[in-house]
Amino acid sequence: MKISFMTFVAPEWSLEEHLTAAIRYGYDAIEPRCEANQKHGVELETTKKQRREIADQFESCGVALTTIATSRRYALATDHERRETIDLTKQYCDLCADLGAQNIRVFGGMTPEGMEFSEAKKIVAESLHECGEYAKKRGVYLCLETHDAYCHTADVLEVVRNADSAGVAINWDIMHPYRWGESMETSFNNVKDYVRHCHIHDGVRPEEGGLGQGWPIALMGEGDIPHDEAIKLLATIDYQGSLSGEWIKCFEPEVILPHDAQVLREYIAAAK
Helix, strand or coil: CEEEEEHHHCCCCCHHHHHHHHHHHCCCEEECECCCCCCCCCCCCCCHHHHHHHHHHHHHHCCEECEEEEEEECCCCCHHHHHHHHHHHHHHHHHHHHHCCCEEEEECCCCCCCCCHHHHHHHHHHHHHHHHHHHHHHCCEEEEECCHHHCCHHHHHHHHHHHCCCCEEEEEECHHHHHCCCCHHHHHHHHCCCEEEEEECEECCCCCCCCCCCCCEECCCCCCCCHHHHHHHHHCCCCCCEEEECCCCCCCHHHHHHHHHHHHHHHHHHHC
């Protein structure tokens, strides 16, 4: 298992600053967040020359670029919107291939008004099939995240199976199914055959209710999400992907990066 972090931890940092932090705090990889007005420079607009330079930056410092996080969503209301996001997804496949990255994070999205969830899942699966077949040719994977209307892992599993493409996998965002009431074991059993990437962020259960609500982000081990249990379960399948910290506007990077790296390393060691 590798540990990684998404560039949302410091959107104003350059790529060099992210790589320096990864080395300083002992991270194996970083996950650039595209389409978010960040300063790292890993975007579709980069030229072939710039892509070679970015790949060289990663290789020269020994930090991996395993996953690119995009905003691509497929539960869209019109054919035009769907075609646009499919075409952009294929461009991200090319970007990943040029950079030597393995995975692209994508979303199902929220269900459009007036559309049944069953129809939305069908549209997402069809879109992922086309994109996944292209991704397969480029040597990368589309990782559908447990997020938005797809927090329940059974829905994600259904869509990925129906996509029927070796280029489609799962990004298990461990918090979201758990805050919707799934046990860690249930979530794991649904994603285990397809998981290639994981997002991690601890969170505090709200005092009242809590089912499906936003959980304030906490330092790893100080919240209510049993990531140690998730990591033990992942170890049973010899998971070789990343545990990637996704922290958005919650802690200073100098605080959360070293803290969560240390706790994650402890969890991984205990799972062996």
